[in-house]
Amino acid sequence: MTKIIAVHSYKGGTGKTSMSVNLAATFTKMGKKVCIFDLDFRAPSLFAILKARDMECWLNDYLNGNCEINKALVDMSDKVTGGGEFYACLANPATEAIRDMSSKDRKWEMHALGKLLALKESLLKNNKFDYLVFDTSPGLQYSSINAIVAADFVVVATTGDRSDVDGTKRMLIELYNLFEKKTGLVLNKVLDPSITAKKTEMKNKIKTDYQVPLLGIMPCFCEILRNEGNLIFVQDKPDHPFTKILGEMARKIENDDLN
Amino acid sequence: MIRNDLSSKKPLNILEKIETSLEKLNDKMEVMIEIQKNNTGNNLKNTPTLPDASLDVMTLLSMPDHLRKTAMTICRCTRATAEEIAEQTKRARAVESAYLNQLVIMGYLKKERKGRKAYFFIERETQS
Numbered sequence: 001m002t003k004i005i006a007v008h009s010y011k012g013g014t015g016k017t018s019m020s021v022n023l024a025a026t027f028t029k030m031g032k033k034v035c036i037f038d039l040d041f042r043a044p045s046l047f048a049i050l051k052a053r054d055m056e057c058w059l060n061d062y063l064n065g066n067c068e069i070n071k072a073l074v075d076m077s078d079k080v081t082g083g084g085e086f087y088a089c090l091a092n093p094a095t096e097a098i099r100d101m102s103s104k105d106r107k108w109e110m111h112a113l114g115k116l117l118a119l120k121e122s123l124l125k126n127n128k129f130d131y132l133v134f135d136t137s138p139g140l141q142y143s144s145i146n147a148i149v150a151a152d153f154v155v156v157a158t159t160g161d162r163s164d165v166d167g168t169k170r171m172l173i174e175l176y177n178l179f180e181k182k183t184g185l186v187l188n189k190v191l192d193p194s195i196t197a198k199k200t201e202m203k204n205k206i207k208t209d210y211q212v213p214l215l216g217i218m219p220c221f222c223e224i225l226r227n228e229g230n231l232i233f234v235q236d237k238p239d240h241p242f243t244k245i246l247g248e249m250a251r252k253i254e255n256d257d258l259n
Numbered sequence: 260m261i262r263n264d265l266s267s268k269k270p271l272n273i274l275e276k277i278e279t280s281l282e283k284l285n286d287k288m289e290v291m292i293e294i295q296k297n298n299t300g301n302n303l304k305n306t307p308t309l310p311d312a313s314l315d316v317m318t319l320l321s322m323p324d325h326l327r328k329t330a331m332t333i334c335r336c337t338r339a340t341a342e343e344i345a346e347q348t349k350r351a352r353a354v355e356s357a358y359l360n361q362l363v364i365m366g367y368l369k370k371e372r373k374g375r376k377a378y379f380f381i382e383r384e385t386q387s
Contacts, residue, residue, distance in 0.1 A: 110315040114381070117335055145316040149331070178320060178327065 002182070002253055003124050006134040006151035008144055010167035014157040015188040017045050018224060018233070020135035022242070023155070025232045026250040029082035032130035035073060035123065037089045039147045040137040041101035044091035050076055058092040060101060063112045069122050080235050087129075101143075109142045116150035139167075140175065148175065153253060154183045155215060160190065165209075172210055184215030184258050186249070191220050213258040216249040218242065286353035312366035314381055329358040333368060338380040 007020040017040070024036040037059060038046035046052075052074055057067040073087045080086040092098075104112075123129045134151060136144035148154055154176060158168045168185075176183050185206055199217065206214040221242050224233060234243040252258060312318070314334065319327055332347050333339060341356035348355060359379045362368040371378045 106313045106315045106317070109317075110313040110381075113316060113334065114337070117337075142316060145320070149316055149319070149334070175320070178324070179331065180328075 002153040002256065003120070003130070004132045004134065004151045005153050005155060005253065006136055006144075006147040007155045007157065008136045008148060009138050009157040009164070010171050011159075011161065011164045012138045014138070014159050014164065015218070016138070016157050017049065017135050019155065019157055019186065019188070019218075019246075020133050021046070021049060021232055022234045022246050023250060024131070024133040025080045025086065025234045026243075026246045027131050027133075027254075028077070028080040028084035028086040029234065030250060030254075031083040033085040033087075033128060034131045034133065035087040035089055035129055036133045036135060037147075038091040039134050039143050041091050041143055042098060042137050042141075044093040044098070046088060046135060047090045047093050050074075050079070050088050050090070052076075052088065052090055055090065055092075058097070059089045060092045060097055062089070063115050065111075065115075069119065070127075079232055084130075104142070109146065112143075113146045113149060116146055119150070140171070145175070148181060149179055152182065154181050155249075155253075156183055156185050156212070157188045158185060159188055169210060172212055176212075182258075183212045184249075184252070185210055185212050186216050186218060187214070188218045189220040190217055215252060215258065216245055218245055286351070314362075314367040318367070326358055326361065329355060330362060330367065333359070333362070333379060333381060338378055340376050340378055344379075 005023070007016045007023070009016050020036060024034045027034045036046065038044050039059070041060065047055075055074065057072040059072055061067045062069050062072045069089070072089050074090065075085070076088050077085045091101075119132060123132060134147040136147045138144070156168060156172070156176075158164055172183065187202070187206065202217060203214045206212070219241070221240075223237070223240065224242060233240070234246055237243055314330060319330055319334075322330060328348055328350075329344060332344050336343065336347075341359055342352050344359065345352040345355040356377075359368065360370070363370045363379065367381070368379050369382045371380070
């Protein structure tokens, strides 16, 4: 059963953060208790996107063993309506914190993996969270691989960019397959609108090309870019196609319907 | 009547003993087959024993497939017996026992005996 979802990609700029925030918000709108985690310690962004204030503890502190996970959670349920609960666990954006996180050794990373795996007990079991969504940093690095190993399901965001396609294919074979992770691919920022109409054809092509199921095709919407990452789009625009596609993706994950 | 009972129990006992011995033999053979299949005997000889090797994700990535599966499972369980690991990996208990012991020799896991059971775990010391 999928409980922890990691959103990952080979390259940066594929729309991971936007997808993570809005996927978490979609689950909240479905009445679920959700927490989004910013695991991009090199370039933390959720702090700014969610406009968090007066943070007592960061995800960094939890992984460093300096605080309990409950202290690092911020209740942001007022930002999403729909009956669910929306929490965030944020990465510290201070330069000193970024420098500290980039100088960790293997032993620390092993400990961090243990801390992420412990969330199953502390948040999912004891605090009755329905979903934890990990927004990761792109490519192959410790924080993102830790997130992938701890997750039950990995959403891979990819664009039509040649370098991204090749890298993603390699990553799927050399990373996800090795860890035997359940994976779904999202073709994001698609410029050709006719592609979305040819869903079945695309589904088969993705399966042949990437050897993983297609979770969704997301067209490139200027409205998203115009928002400049300022808000939770699915909350603000409930009737927008972006919101509807994310709703379909969330239902597929919830029902484990990926074929 | 009593004699009859005894005479009927004796072959039964012998058969039970044979069954137990066969099970033990089967366990040992499964381990040998697995080791031969993955050539782990050679790998093990070449693997230096590290007193406190860390079982981090990059190490997991570089492991041979058969060991990675066991190592990943113990990562999730934190502490488990070979039987508990075997339940999750759907492989034979004896096979998991062999792999877990290899991981102990390689320095990635610790082993602790409690009564008849052997527990394997990752030592994650508390951080300062």
